[in-house]
Amino acid sequence: MTRQPEPVVYLVDDDAAVRDALTFLLGTVGLTVRSFPDGLALQAQLTPGDVGCLLLDLRMPHVSGLQVQQQLRARGIDLPVIILTGHGNVDLCRRAFQEGAVDFLEKPVDETALLEAVQRATHQHLQQRQRTEAAGQARGRLARLTEREREVLSGLMDGQTGKHSARLLGISVRTVETHRASIFEKLEVDSLAQLMREYLEVVGSTSGASP
Template structure:
């Protein structure tokens, strides 16, 4: 699937603010889509969108925090930057509890805004890359035979080929054959790479409730 172009989704009920911020973001090459309210954003937002959400907290009908909460419930993983001209500790706390990456008070410092937005986009791109790598690793692991999984387990436990051979009741040469097959199927060239790929899958699994 082709990567979508990183976009800043700007939601503010003040047209002058929308125009000014969209222009500022454009000066550093950032694509921007603007919305006057959260409902319009939710109606048009692609769930797989890449970029970040720049969200005013006080708007008619639906507040920024309500928009943030609704998108979170829908599984949208856009980093959220909250903006407000009426900040207080409670609003800030609620925003961060809902996963906001930053909370900026208006008038927003231009340099701070650009750095925050660019950092949020890099954060999401990195997160998407890790998720894709995990999916690929899971697909590779799914191709292993039961015996190859047993050999892999021995490797992850730090066993030598001889130790694994004794545990499985097969020859060391057979273990080496399975090990070579492991490296080929998992598309790695070293034990360190093998461990990283294996752990990326193990670490992605949810723990016990």
């Protein structure tokens, strides 16, 4: 697995004093922060590969926090969003969550609540990226299999014995065992349990598609 990039907290607020205070607070627990005065400045710097979370003020000039959320989603940027606002209400909260926000904090923000929310969101994003990367690598390994090996793999996942698979496929038990050995080698697994985990990772990441 390739090394994941270091997570960054992207902070967007049009109040310079707020940016400075929150940057200092987050830095006390070792978090890297990049701050921006508005959504336009933020979007010029983000790419889909970025990891971390986004602290986003709702009411800003030029582009609102909700608009920033919509635009980032359209670009395929999946940073978890924590909304900060001094003008919170039920409707704004509901709309923010509909756009994918993971938390909604009102100003003046509780420092402990903020740190917990940021650390939780960042950790979950890192885990999500690791799962996505692992599934992508597993798909690449599965792509190495021949059509016959895929059929043997499908039977193996269904719990078929070598004899059962041989009878269904019209081949010898020895040939089935040869294909199974090749499957283990190509998928770089050492046990049936590991093979099943790899298979299920791919199936889960492709909404049930067969290998």
